[in-house]
Amino acid sequence: QVQLVESGGGLVKPGGSLRLSCAASGFTFSDYYMSWIRQAPGKGLEWVSYISSSSSYTNYADSVKGRFTISRDNAKNSLYLQMNSLRAEDTAVYYCARDMRTVTTGYFDLWGRGTLVTVSS
């Protein structure tokens, strides 16, 4: 079954850290770019970060650059997001998504159910 399952969300204090994981199954994980996308409560979608299939390339939204780090372990079919220096505005549901990246575009054809991160004292 082709699926993505996120985990690792929870309640964290401002300034704290959290590591999200995304387990992939049913497809050749190492063939695909992957992305993290988030959605604050009652708000729209915001792309957070992507990583290339071999981890050679990464990029981040300006809102998280320098605080978040994306990584992957192709042997474990897993994607990660290390989140440091968390702020209240990072509160959101975080989705991992398969990124159908080409040289001219990219879109997300497979999404996980998401994991909720709440940053609050």
Next chain:
Amino acid sequence: SYVLTQPPSVSVAPGKTARITCGGNNIGSKSVHWYQQKPGQAPVLVIYYDSDRPSGIPERFSGSNSGNTATLTISRVEAGDEADYYCQVWDSSSDHEVFGTGTKVTVL
């Protein structure tokens, strides 16, 4: 940074046609992708490369893109189409993915 603007809401009667616009500077030169998100669920891709439909998406969903506006069209609207819809492009200048502001479709 590249900005995509959508109307906050669109209302449509069952059986009629809903059109959701996505405005961006020269968006016609980019590939536009569309997602449907129902309450409490993850987004689902409904249109990619402006007008292609993934398998399993009804033919009632179609897309177009020209000039400064891309459009998602839902024909013969059903109650089950009630959802939030987001457009998305890749901004080559920043190598960032960009989502539109989202449109809530209400079936009357």
